[in-house]
Structures are given as structure tokens and as C-alpha cells.
Amino acid sequence: MEFGWADEDARHRDEILGFLDEVLPGDWEAISKHGPGSDQQAAFSRTFCGEMAARGWLTQHWPEAFGGRDASPWRHAVVGEEMWAIGEPRGAQYMNVNWIGPAIMHFGSDAQKAEHLPRISSGDVLWCQGFSEPEAGSDLAGLRTLAIRDGDDYVVNGTKIWTSYVDNADFIFLLVRTDPDSRRHKGVSVLLCPVDSPGVEVREIPSVVGARYFHEVFFSDARVPASCLLGPEGEGWNVVNYALQYERVGAARYARAARTLDRLAEIARERGLLSDPTVVERLAEARGVCEAARVLTYRVIDERAKGLPPSPHTQLARVAGTRSDTVVANLALDLLGAEAFEYGSYGDANFRLAMTAGVAVGATEVQLNLIASRFLGLPKL
Amino acid sequence: MDFELDTDQQAILDAVGVLLAQYAGPGRAIDLAAGDAYDFDLDAALADAGFTQVAATRGTGPLEAALVTEAVAAAGGMVSFGAAALVATGLGAGDLPGPIAISEARPPGPVRFASHARTLLVLDRKADEARVVALEPGTCAAVRSSFGYPMGRVPDALARSGDALGGGSAARLACWWRLALAAEATGTMAACLDVTTRYLSQRRQFGQAIGSFQAVQHRLAELAIQIEASKWLAREAAFQGAPAEGVATAASYALAAAAQVFAETHQLSGAIGFTREHDLHVFSMRLQTLRIEHGGVGAHRRALSAERWGRA
Ligand SMILES: Cc1cc2nc3c(=O)[nH]c(=O)nc-3n(C[C@H](O)[C@H](O)[C@H](O)COP(=O)(O)OP(=O)(O)OC[C@H]3O[C@@H](n4cnc5c(N)ncnc54)[C@H](O)[C@@H]3O)c2cc1C
Numbered sequence: 001m002e003f004g005w006a007d008e009d010a011r012h013r014d015e016i017l018g019f020l021d022e023v024l025p026g027d028w029e030a031i032s033k034h035g036p037g038s039d040q041q042a043a044f045s046r047t048f049c050g051e052m053a054a055r056g057w058l059t060q061h062w063p064e065a066f067g068g069r070d071a072s073p074w075r076h077a078v079v080g081e082e083m084w085a086i087g088e089p090r091g092a093q094y095m096n097v098n099w100i101g102p103a104i105m106h107f108g109s110d111a112q113k114a115e116h117l118p119r120i121s122s123g124d125v126l127w128c129q130g131f132s133e134p135e136a137g138s139d140l141a142g143l144r145t146l147a148i149r150d151g152d153d154y155v156v157n158g159t160k161i162w163t164s165y166v167d168n169a170d171f172i173f174l175l176v177r178t179d180p181d182s183r184r185h186k187g188v189s190v191l192l193c194p195v196d197s198p199g200v201e202v203r204e205i206p207s208v209v210g211a212r213y214f215h216e217v218f219f220s221d222a223r224v225p226a227s228c229l230l231g232p233e234g235e236g237w238n239v240v241n242y243a244l245q246y247e248r249v250g251a252a253r254y255a256r257a258a259r260t261l262d263r264l265a266e267i268a269r270e271r272g273l274l275s276d277p278t279v280v281e282r283l284a285e286a287r288g289v290c291e292a293a294r295v296l297t298y299r300v301i302d303e304r305a306k307g308l309p310p311s312p313h314t315q316l317a318r319v320a321g322t323r324s325d326t327v328v329a330n331l332a333l334d335l336l337g338a339e340a341f342e343y344g345s346y347g348d349a350n351f352r353l354a355m356t357a358g359v360a361v362g363a364t365e366v367q368l369n370l371i372a373s374r375f376l377g378l379p380k381l
Numbered sequence: 382m383d384f385e386l387d388t389d390q391q392a393i394l395d396a397v398g399v400l401l402a403q404y405a406g407p408g409r410a411i412d413l414a415a416g417d418a419y420d421f422d423l424d425a426a427l428a429d430a431g432f433t434q435v436a437a438t439r440g441t442g443p444l445e446a447a448l449v450t451e452a453v454a455a456a457g458g459m460v461s462f463g464a465a466a467l468v469a470t471g472l473g474a475g476d477l478p479g480p481i482a483i484s485e486a487r488p489p490g491p492v493r494f495a496s497h498a499r500t501l502l503v504l505d506r507k508a509d510e511a512r513v514v515a516l517e518p519g520t521c522a523a524v525r526s527s528f529g530y531p532m533g534r535v536p537d538a539l540a541r542s543g544d545a546l547g548g549g550s551a552a553r554l555a556c557w558w559r560l561a562l563a564a565e566a567t568g569t570m571a572a573c574l575d576v577t578t579r580y581l582s583q584r585r586q587f588g589q590a591i592g593s594f595q596a597v598q599h600r601l602a603e604l605a606i607q608i609e610a611s612k613w614l615a616r617e618a619a620f621q622g623a624p625a626e627g628v629a630t631a632a633s634y635a636l637a638a639a640a641q642v643f644a645e646t647h648q649l650s651g652a653i654g655f656t657r658e659h660d661l662h663v664f665s666m667r668l669q670t671l672r673i674e675h676g677g678v679g680a681h682r683r684a685l686s687a688e689r690w691g692r693a
Contacts, residue, residue: 001390001444002383003620074382265690274693277683284682287689288634292610295617299609302384316606365599372598375605376578381593 009074016057016082023051024089032087033349037212042126042168045091049123052090059097059121066105066113067121073305077298081255088251092128092165095247096120100127100173103243104192107231112192116171128169130160130193130217131240138366140175141184141237145219147176147191149233152226154178154191156199156219163215166202169195172217174224175240178233188236192228199223209352248314249300249321250361253354254293257324260350261286264328264335273335282331289327293320312375315367322357322364329354384613386448393435393445397452400426405456407576407660413459414663417523417531419480419497420459427453427462428479436470443467447564447619451612454568455575457663459530461494463561468502471557471623472546474513482521483558484535485675493670495533496523503540504554504675511550512543529667555684556623558675563615563631566671570608570635570642572664574601577646580659584651591649600645608642611635629685636678639668 005013025031031040052058061076062068080098083090090097101120104112119125136142145158156176166172172193179187195202199222205214231239265274265283273279296317303311329351333340340347358364372378386394404423413420427433427449436446446466453462464481482498486505495501498521501514521533546554578601581592591597614634618627643665647654654661672678 001386001448001616001620003617005382262690265686269690269693272693274686274690277679280686281679281682283690284629284633284685285637287685288614288630288637288682291614291630292607292634295613296606296610298382299384299613302382305382306385313609316609319602319606320610368599368602369595371602371605372595376574376598376601377582378578378592378598378601379582379590381589381595 006074009072009078012075013078013082016079019051019055019057020082020086020089023048024086028087028089032089033344035210035213035353036088036091037164037168038210039168039212041089041091042165044089045093045126046124048089048091049093051123053121053123058090058093058123059101061097062101062121063105066101066117073301077252077301081252084252085255085259087256092126092169093120093123094251095129096125096127099243099246102246103173103190103239104230106242107190107239109227111227112230116192125171126165126169127171127173128163128165128195130163130166130172130174132160132162134159134161138363141188143175143177143188145174145176146180147178147189147224148180149178149226150223153223154226154229156191156193156222156224158219160217160219161205161214163202163217164213166195166215166217167204167212171195173243175236178236182234185237187234189233190230190236190239191224192230193222193224194228197222197224209356213356245310247361248304248310249297249317251321252297253321253357254290254297254324257328257354258287258290258294260328260332261290263346264332268335279335282334286324286327286331289320290324293317293324296320312371315370316375318362319364319367319371325354325357389440390445390448393432393441394448394452396430397427397432397449400430400432401452401456401458405453405458407457407663410457410459410663411657411660414529417496417525418459419461419494419531423453423458424460424462424479427460428465433462433465433479434470434476436466442620443471443560443622444616444620446470447560447616450561450564451568451571451615454565454667455572456568457572457660461498463565464494464502467561467564467619467623468554468557469500471560472502472511472550472553474502474546477513478515482533482535483554483675484540486540487537488535488540491524491526491532492521492535493530493532493674495521495535496531498533501535501539501543502554503543504551504558505541506551506555508545509551510545510547511554512545514539514543527666528670529663529665530670552625553623555675556625556628559628559632559681559684560615560618560623562671562675563611563618563628563635566632566635566639566668567608567612567615569664569667569671570604570611570639573642573646573661573668574604574608576660576664577601577650577654580650580653580661597649600649604638604642604645607634607638611638626685626688629681629688632675633678633681633685636672636681639672640678643668 060069060071147154174193178189336347478499482494503512614631
């Protein structure tokens with residue numbers, strides 16, 4: 001047991017910070033405050049990821065055989081922290097490099113690999129995730145969208161919901177039921193579906209979180225070539241589980257929360273609030289919550305770096321990450337007061353980005369269920 | 382970065398485990414507490430095996446000392462181990478005669494282990510120094526306490542005496558003390574959760590194990606998250622040699638968690654949790670001591686804030 005950074009990873013953090021300084025435009029904050037799903041950020045992600053790709057960094061954690069550099073999960077975590085902390089300039093493309101690419105490497109046909117991997121690693125393609133449905137939220141295995149084989153196509157009918165990024169996306173990583181008589185985890189498949197397939201329609205769901213956060217995607221006799229099937233038919237649940245183990249801890253929420261907190265402390269100083277022990281203690285309390293999430297996340301990255309199977313430490317890290325976002329977002333509102341009422345202000349933008357943390361990518365209560373059974377070994381009802 | 386024990390660390394904890402199985406455990410703590418006693422046998426066993434000096438031994442350091450401190454606390458060891466293995470060694474004060482107690486220059490109340498102590502470490506913030514006071518056991522009158530450790534009252538004159546450890550020693554003592562508190566709290570909280578989880582897995586009401594109710598499960602899961610985080614924060618700070626910001630983070634986080642661990646494990650244990658016939662109190666009552674000592678959570682938080690963002 002030891003907690004030091006390898007020199008090369010520490011150096012890489014400096015490189016990344018220097019790179020961000022160099023390539024992020026002066027109005028990056030104005031771009032990023034619209035959220036990662038916005039048109040502005042989607043467009044910028046293509047430029048930005050291109051720059052990362054040019055330096056060999058976008059997919060450096062991929063195996064060499066697929067154009068990566070076999071960079072360690074620690075190196076990958078450094079990149080994830082610095083990107084998320086600054087507002088994720090990779091936009092939706094963080095998903096491509098984190099788990100969509102690896103899933104295609106593992107399950108894809110040669111043609112699929114040749115089609116998708118170079119585009120992902122050059123940073124010029126946008127993907128979105130089509131899992132949730134109106135009747136399948138936390139209980140994803142309740143999904144109903146049907147894809148029935150008809151000649152060289154699948155004919156898809158059903159509705160996906162909450163789908164972030166879809167309006168700017170080229171492809172949707174689509175979870176469907178290919179066996180209409182199947183139930184739960186069986187008979188499910190993944191399609192690498194072009195968003196512009198005929199019969200696919202997208203509607204934005206207006207939200208208080210920001211523009212372009214949520215969408216419904218309607219499939220009405222949409223025809224998707226059978227060559228888009230990823231992995232064997234009916235094995236979709238395995239594909240998703242494999243893919244998501246790359247996304248064990250997901251976004252480095254704590255890194256952004258910690259960055260925000262440093263800025264709040266600066267604001268507090270400028271306004272003479274650091275002489276107020278209540279403010280000082282709340283800042284420190286929030287810092288502890290961010291640090292807690294960081295170490296729990298590192299615990300998971302260590303497992304990943306050692307090639308260990310996913311463990312319930314993932315759920316501990318996830319809930320802790322969520323908490324860091326919430327605690328800091330609330331503190332920001334309290335500190336900034338009414339000035340956060342203005343749309344697009346610092347407190348507002350930060351709050352909106354944080355407010356969904358406990359629901360997105362699997363709600364907290366479900367994580368707590370898993371901690372209770374798998375980490376604490378508590379009995380089932 | 383490596384979150385698993387290496388073979389040396391594993392060997393240390395295995396050996397400590399053998400000692401603790403013999404000289405610790407809640408039953409022994411309950412017996413000792415009945416007479417306000419100190420566990421001189423455990424203390425000697427840990428010292429003889431070299432664990433008290435593990436931080437100052439070649440090839441091992443503060444991280445190993447923190448791991449042992451955590452284990453001793455989790456076993457309910459009635460010894461002042463953190464003060465010896467982390468604080469005294471961290472200060473480079475040599476092999477001081479134990480038991481060691483730590484006190485503020487103007488202690489606001491009884492001091493943990495003072496009634497048995499042969500060495501008193503004094504944190505004098507005003508004079509900006511740490512002092513070492515040698516004392517005869519019994520110099521500090523024993524004070525009866527519900528809070529899990531033998532306590533003694535440190536006379537004012539004694540707290541003002543002693544040999545100063547020199548420049549910067551107050552800050553260093555403050556840091557190592559925070560680290561010891563964080564490591565002890567971590568082990569103690571883990572024991573509270575463990576006792577409660579086991580009890581609730583077998584205690585049945587309404588025809589079910591209480592631990593199978595989701596309302597109960599979620600509360601225990603919340604504790605598990607905070608205890609795990611406390612553990613890694615303390616270990617990381619130990620590995621780094623007790624830096625001021627790191628220990629203030631570890632202590633403030635762990636001791637804030639301690640309040641919740643106390644409240645929730647007692648609430649969920651029902652009446653039996655308050656009795657001396659159930660193990661929970663051995664650990665839970667200690668949490669309150671750890672929470673209050675050295676200025677409490679507020680002081681740790683103010684220290685963290687000052688280290689990270691400076692003062693007003
Ligand atoms: C910002 C954001 C972006 C998203 N982006 C995408 C996307 O791109 N693609 C996609 O497919 N999905 C996306 N989602 C959907 C997300 O995965 C779901 O919201 C999530 O899985 C929860 O499902 P739900 O919203 O239907 O809530 P429900 O499942 O209806 O849950 C409602 C509440 O009930 C609780 N609950 C549910 N089951 C249990 C249980 N067994 N025990 C205790 N409590 C329970 C939940 O924890 C929650 O608090 C996104 C969501 C958000 C908020």
C-alpha cells in the first residue's frame with residue numbers, strides 16, 4: 001500500500017494542464033456553461049478532441065493494436081479529472097473513448113472496428129447512449145424497444161428517453177429487445193445505430209437543467225442494417241455490462257466540485273467572508289466530502305489498474321461523487337446568494353450541472369441497495 | 382498508488398492480529414473499563430513486538446503505524462497506542478515511557494489516559510511549542526467517565542511544565558495528533574458498523590431480519606461510505622507523513638462521520654445497544670471522546686480551511 005503518483009503520471013497532469021491553457025479559448029467558460037449537451041459544446045468537442053488526438057492523448061488508454069498507447073488507468077484518471085474539472089471540453093466524446101470504443105474493440109466485427117474506431121480516436125464523431133425507456137429506468141431490464149430481423153435489416157419500434165447528446169450525435173449505442181418473447185436480461189441486443197436512420201425521430205424534453213439535456217427518441221419501423229448488431233444477438237446484456245465496467249466511476253465529479261470549491265473560497269476571501277467561522281467550516285466540510293470521493297474513486301481505479309473484476313467499491317465511489325457535487329452546489333448558492341438567480345451566472349451554471357448527479361447513470365438508492373447486499377452482506381428481504 | 386497491503390504490511394497486520402486476539406476484544410475492554418484500568422499487557426506486547434516503534438523503523442513508516450493504530454482501535458484495545466506510535470514517533474521525541482497522554486496547555490476537561498500516563502505531551506498553542514512532561518503514574522487523578530477510556534485530570538501546573546521540543550513543534554504535534562485521531566476513529570467506526578451489521582443480520586422483528594429492511598440498509602450503506610472514505614483519507618495522510626492539510630482533512634471528515642456513526646448505530650440497535658452486555662458501547666462511546674478531543678471537528682475544519690485557502 002502506498003499513495004504516491006508515478007512521476008510520469010504526475011508529469012502528464014502538468015502536460016494536460018499546459019495543453020488546456022493553450023487550446024481552451026478565452027470564452028471557454030461561456031461555452032461550457034450551457035452544459036455538455038449544448039450545440040456550442042458539441043461543436044467545440046470536435047475541435048478539442050482533434051487537438052487531443054493530434055497529441056496522441058485522446059485514446060492513449062486504448063491498446064496499441066487499436067491505435068492507443070496502453071496508458072494505465074491511472075493516466076486515464078488524470079485526464080478524466082482535469083477534463084471534468086474544467087467542464088469536460090471533450091463533451092459527449094468522453095463516452096466514446098471511455099466505453100463505447102472499448103466495447104466495439106471487444107465485441108465488434110472487423111468491419112465495425114474499421115468503421116468506428118478510427119473515427120472515435122480522431123475525435124470527430126459523436127455518440128449517445130440509448131438505454132433508458134419510459135418504463136425502464138432504474139430497472140433497465142424492463143426495456144421494451146423491439147428490433148425484429150427482416151432480411152438484412154432490423155426493424156426497430158419503441159421509445160428511448162432521457163437520451164443526452166442525441167441531437168448532435170452521429171450514432172446511438174442502442175439497447176433493444178431482439179427476441180419479442182424474451183424477458184428481463186435475455187433476448188437483448190446492442191445496435192450501433194446511425195441517428196439519421198429512416199424512422200428515427202428526436203424530440204427535446206425541456207428541462208430546468210439546461211437546453212438539450214433530455215430527449216425522447218422515437219423508433220417507428222426504423223430500419224437499421226443488421227451489420228450494426230454488436231456482438232451476438234441476444235447477448236446485449238453482457239455487452240452492456242462489459243462496456244460499463246469501463247465506466248465504473250464515470251465522470252470525476254469530485255474534481256469539478258473541488259475546483260468550484262477553490263473558486264468559492266477565493267470569492268469568499270474577496271468578500272471578506274473568511275473571517276466568518278461558519279463560512280470557513282462549511283468550505284472545509286465540503287472539501288472533506290470532495291476528498292472522500294477522490295480516495296474512494298482511486299480505490300476503484302486501483303482495482304481497474306490491477307485487472308480485478310468490478311467490486312462494490314464502485315458504488316461507494318459513485319455515491320460519494322454525487323455527494324461532492326451536491327454539497328458544493330448548495331454551498332455555492334448559499335455563498336453567492338441572489339446573484340445566482342441569474343441564468344448562466346456561476347452559481348446557476350454550477351448548480352444545474354450538479355443537480356442531476358444523484359439520478360444520472362443510475363440513481364443513488366440503487367447504489368445503496370448494492371452496497372447493502374454486496375459490501376455489507378446484509379440479508380435480503 | 383497501490384491500495385492493497387504489500388506482503389510486509391500484511392505480515393505486520395497478521396502479527397498484530399494475533400496479539401489483539403489474545404489481548405484485546407470488546408469483552409476484555411468491558412472488564413478493564415469496570416476498573417478504569419489500562420491494558421499494560423497489550424501495551425507491553427505491542428511494544429515488545431516492535432509495533433510501537435514501527436514508524437521509526439527502517440523499511441516501515443507512519444503508514445504502517447497508522448494501519449496498526451486502526452487495527453488496535455477496531456479491536457477495542459485499551460491502550461494509548463496512537464499517541465505512542467504516531468504522535469511521539471512523529472515528533473521524533475524518541476522512545477518515551479508509556480502510557481502517553483496528550484493534553485492542551487489549558488485542558489478544558491479530563492484527558493484520555495492521563496491517570497495512567499508516565500509521559501504527557503502538551504500542545505501549547507500560545508507559546509507555540511510542544512512539551513514533554515515526565516510524570517509518576519497517578520499524578521493526574523482518575524476521573525470517572527462514560528466515554529470509553531480511562532481519564533485523568535491534568536493539574537494546571539503540570540500542563541505548564543515540561544521540556545519544550547523546539548521550533549515548529551506545536552504545529553507538528555497538532556498534525557500527528559490529528560492523524561492519530563483520524564486513524565483511531567476509523568478503526569473504531571468500522572467496529573461500530575461491524576457490530577451493528579452483524580446484530581441486525583440476525584435480530585428478527587416482523588418476521589424478518591431487521592437488516593433486510595431497505596430503510597435500515599440504506600442508513601448502514603451511508604455509514605459504510607463514510608467509514609471507507611475516512612480510512613483511505615487517514616492512510617493517505619499517514620503515507621504522506623502527516624501534512625497539515627491532509628491530516629486536517631482526514632480528521633475533520635472522519636470525526637464528522639463519527640457523529641453520524643454513533644447516532645445511527647445506536648438508533649438501529651435498539652435498547653440493547655445502550656447496555657454493557659452488548660459490544661457496541663465499547664466502540665461508540667469512544668467515538669465521542671475522539672470527536673471532542675483536540676478542539677473537535679470545528680477546529681479541524683478551520684485548520685483545513687486555513688491550510689488550503691489561507692486565513693482571512
Ligand atoms: C442528466 C441525466 C442524463 C441522462 N442521460 C441518459 C442517456 O444519455 N441515456 C440513457 O439511456 N439514460 C440517461 N439518463 C437516464 C438515467 O439512466 C435514469 O434516469 C436512471 O437510471 C434512473 O431512472 P429513472 O429516472 O427512470 O428513475 P426511476 O427508476 O423511476 O427511479 C425514481 C426513484 O426511485 C428510486 N428507486 C428505483 N428503484 C428503487 C429500488 N429498487 N429501491 C429503492 N429506490 C428505488 C430511484 O433511486 C429514484 O430515486 C439520464 C438521466 C439524467 C438525470
